[in-house]
Amino acid sequence: MTKDEPTREERIRRKSRKRREDEKQEVRQAILSAATALFLKLGTEGFSLRGVAEEAGYSPGTIYLYFENKDDLLYTVADEGFQRFLIMLHDAASDNLEPIDQLRQMANAYVSFGLDYPAHYRVMFIDRTDFIASDERAQDWQATLQALRDTVQKAIDSGDFQPVDVAATSDALWAFLHGAVSLAITMQSFDAERRASMLSMTHQLIDTLVDGLRKG
Amino acid sequence: MTKDEPTREERIRRKSRKRREDEKQEVRQAILSAATALFLKLGTEGFSLRGVAEEAGYSPGTIYLYFENKDDLLYTVADEGFQRFLIMLHDAASDNLEPIDQLRQMANAYVSFGLDYPAHYRVMFIDRTDFIASDERAQDWQATLQALRDTVQKAIDSGDFQPVDVAATSDALWAFLHGAVSLAITMQSFDAERRASMLSMTHQLIDTLVDGLRKG
């Protein structure tokens, strides 16, 4: 008997287990993708588990093998969004730029995220804000806001900004960005040109704000 | 027979008809109030016609005697909101102030409206933005935005502002205000102090923006 080496059967069993585990993850991801697509198409009202099941090609009950319930499914969509969002914000901030330029880059990243992942943004910040309220799962969310605060703090520490209230300032900047993205996403009556010029002006005004926060 | 004068019976009949008409309006208003209260308490998810019916003291079917359907009921709430909103904005603008101060007053009025009528604001601008998209009923909504545009235009005409793009500028200002009010309303995890300091900073930064838009 070869000492500690797994037998052929053992190896087969392991690979089989792994393959089935991978398949499970694929099904889970398929349901998640169907949910994201459906949420984008139908919004919070028309979105239904039965619709997700049909889109993914399973019966409604199957969803409960992969997610606790409807809220858990939507929360997972939001969570996926927060992770991508955090990466995008950190990437924007870690370009070796001056704090003020970092801030501008983060503003760009914020808007880009909203436009690139509107379904995620809706769940995260518009339709299901209850997820991040009083929930221990709000970690990723707080990290994203912390990234903004850190950058404002750096701008103050470097002497670029006046010593403003960091929390209030970054919350207000967040509000501006959130408002622009929200309107761009939800106001379906806006044509592409209006949306674009509003966002462009938003970026200009963010620059104006940043200038206004400068020392002296 | 006294010529054209109505008989006593005729007078009674008219008053009776009017009284019953008033009672109908009262029931309608009661349903509307119940709906507003319930929407504020439960949000778009938990809000149900059966809940409204119970709150108002009628059976579910009765609501359909006064409103077309659930959307019509919610739209009526939104419409009520738009009317009050328009009055508040016009009041703010018609103080005989300089255009720039009018703009500041309107910003204050905007935030005040959102905080005073959060249920209406949610229906109008957050949860049911589909109402004002591609609908002939969007008149009151467009009027409110027009009020903002008019004031920006006045500031340019009076020489206070640089000749910026009026539509884009007022849309961006709107975005800022909308973001602040949205966060204040929907982020239940904010304590009162954070909410207050964010809104206070928002007003400060609006002032900064207005300064930045001044003629160089």
Added chain:
DNA sequence: TTCATTTGATGAACGCTGTTCAGGAGATAA
């Protein structure tokens, strides 16, 4: 190969929702 066990998916069922509608009770008109 054969057979028991485990796994993944199903479809029926429950209580909820929005919505419709035949019917009934009470006020109104004759």
Added chain:
DNA sequence: TTATCTCCTGAACAGCGTTCATCAAATGAA
């Protein structure tokens, strides 16, 4: 008193989220 009209009800239907007994197939052991 009687007939008409007005307002409201409660039952019904389809669709929703959710649960669960059941079943087919894949697995692991013999």
